Amino acid sequence: MTADIRPVTRALLSVSDKTGLVPFATALVAHGVELVSTGGTAKAIADAGLPVKDVSELTGFPEMMDGRVKTLHPKVHGGILAIRADAGHQASLAEHAISPIDLVVVNLYPFEATVARKADFEETIENIDIGGPSMIRGAAKNHNDVAVVVEASDYEAVLKEIAEHGGTTLPLRRKLAQKAYARTAAYDAAISNWFARELKEEAPAFRAFGGKLIEALRYGENPHQSAAFYASDEIRPGVATARQVQGKQLSYNNINDTDAAFEAVAEFHPARTAAVVIVKHANPCGVAEGASLEEAYAKALACDPVSAFGGIIAVNQTLDAASARAMVEIFTEVIVAPDATDEAIAVVAAKKNLRLLLTGGLPDPRAPGLTVKTVAGGLLVQGRDNASADDLDLKVVTKRAPTDRELTDLRFAFRVAKHVKSNTIIYAKDLATVGIGAGQMSRVDSARIAARKAMDAAEALGLKEPLTKGSVVASDAFFPFADGLLAAVEAGATAVIQPGGSMRDNEVIAAADAAGLAMVFTGVRHFRH
Structure with a gap:
């Protein structure tokens, strides 16, 4: 046996998730490993006919306080933390009749799942594991001698090494220790963030994410650039929870763009209307509502058919075959939907590289949550922009009020503006975007770019007039000067929606009145950087 191999003579198993437990325990016993366990884990092992010592036999104390105290004992932690090559540690073990523990197998109380099912405060507190993280961290610290397992997926690797080497190797123990600390860190992050939400603490002194x-x-x-995709403890339908029915592995940019598209389409309640969002490089290039997904897709595509090539398509209802047939006519990277019919899945299957993601539902655009961005040496954390166009109290500030048709399109346009990079200008008509200006340093440039793209789209459709004629326009933030508004007038817009709040609001309102425009203020800004 080489110097870094550590034999496994005794293992402590205490698991909430018992997946694979009995086969693992059976294999350990076959290798001559003594099993020590707790509560339900010990019962599951004993019921399988395997020899197991209850931890209370090891410690000489029964479980107390409804199981809150069972492994917090020197005979457990001494056995885990003793350095095998330290004569003093070995003397302490002998003096206090403590047996070494060579393998610790613990997965934690299901705290995240308890929060996800909206358990009450007291039940959630009781699902905070104390002994488990202590044993995990102790074993990980002493990884030179002890192996620690926090996931059933690592059972096979441990058994393989015991079979091949008669024990575990240092590289495996270090790998397992890293995972162990990451698991307890993510667990503590979930607990601390839940507490912050319960206490409505918007800026806790320490903030952790896992x-x-x-x-x-x-x-x-x-x-x-290297990259990896992680699931957080937030329960929110989307790309992280989706089932990929087919297609190549998603790339970093695919994931980012798919998330942008799906969050945008979730603004449109599926019981009210069919909606489609097409995204390219994290910005919508076409958004529309329709009587069907097929109709909505045709309207969204008409906004910018050039940019839609190689884009992401998100829908808010079950994908049907007719819509799928229309969508596969051009090259598309991803289609994401709450669900799809078998016939639609078969249609998409003809394009083997096209990814189809089914999420099982839509995220709630009004739900609270956090967004996180890294900066040099820090994190910027903010609440999710969960303001909904349906909830806004619009204030008419011009002499002319918008017509009902204009008002419907104004709310639609502002709903879209929330999901386009700032500075943002959206032209919309008949519940479809007809021009999108995104991410410009000047708002007037966004207005002109959106109008230019609308002209290009009109030419592609063989139309003589720009699509923006008779449209409405939305701005994600206030017009600092009247020039951006005048650019919209020049494009043919008849009504405007914007947050208001500029020092020159009166100047902008006067320009709107002079042009015969209707304008409403939302009082809500949608910067997106």
Whole structure:
């Protein structure tokens, strides 16, 4: 046996998730390992006919306080933390009749799942594991001598090494220790963030975030950047929870763009209307509502058919075959939907590289949540922009009020503006975008670019007039000067929706009145950087 191999003579198993437990325990016993366990884990092992010592036999104390105290004992932690090559540690073990523990197998109380099912405060508190993280951290610290397992997926690797080497190797123990600390860190992050939500603490003194690996990615935004995709503890339908029915592995950019598209389409309640969002490079390039997904897709595509090539398509209802047939006519990277019919899945299957993601539902655009962005040496954390166009109290500020048709399109346009990079200008008509200006340093440039793209789209459709004629326009933030508004007038817009709040609001309102425009203020800004 080489110097870094540590034999496994005694294992402590205490698991909430008992997946694979009995076969693992059976294999350990076959290798001559003594099993020590707790509560339900010990019962499951004993019921399988395997020899197991209850931890209370080891410690000489029964479980107390409804199981809150059972492994917090020197005979447990001494056995885990003793350094095998330290004569003093070995003397302490002998003096106090403590047996070494060579393998610790613990997965934690299901705190995240308890929060997800909206358990009450007291039940949630009782699902905070104390002994488990202590044993995990102790074993991980003493990984030179002890192996620690926090996931059933690692059972096979441990058994393989015991079979091949008669014990565990240092590289495996170090790998398992890293995972162990990451698991307890993510667990503590979930607990602390739940507490912050319960206490309505918007800026706690310490903020932690954790995630579980979904998959390693080939690269990040660019080939020279490494990347991986993690699931957080937030329960929210989307790309992280979706089932990929077919297609190539998602790239970093695919995931980012798919999330942008699906969050945008969720603004449109599926019981009210069919909606389609087409995204390219994290910005919508076409959004529309329709009587069917097929109709909505045709309207969305008409906004910018050039940019839609190689884009992401998100829908808010079950994908049907007719819509799928229309969508596969051009090259598309991803289609994401709450669900799809068998016939639609078969249609998409003809394009083997096209990814089809089914999420099982839509995210709630009004739900609270956090967004996180890294900066040098820090994190920027903010609440999700969960303001909904349906909830806004619009204020008419011009002499002319919008017509009912204009008002409907104004709310639609502002709903879209929320999901386009700032500075944002959206032209919309008949519940479809007809021009989108995104991410410009000047708002007037966004207005002109959106109008230019609308002219290009009109030419592609063989129309003589720009699509923006008779449209409405939305701005994600106030017009600082009248020039941006005048650019919209020049494009043919008849009504405007904007947050208001500029020092020159009166100047902008006067320009709107002079042009015969209707304008409403929302009092809500939708910056998106």
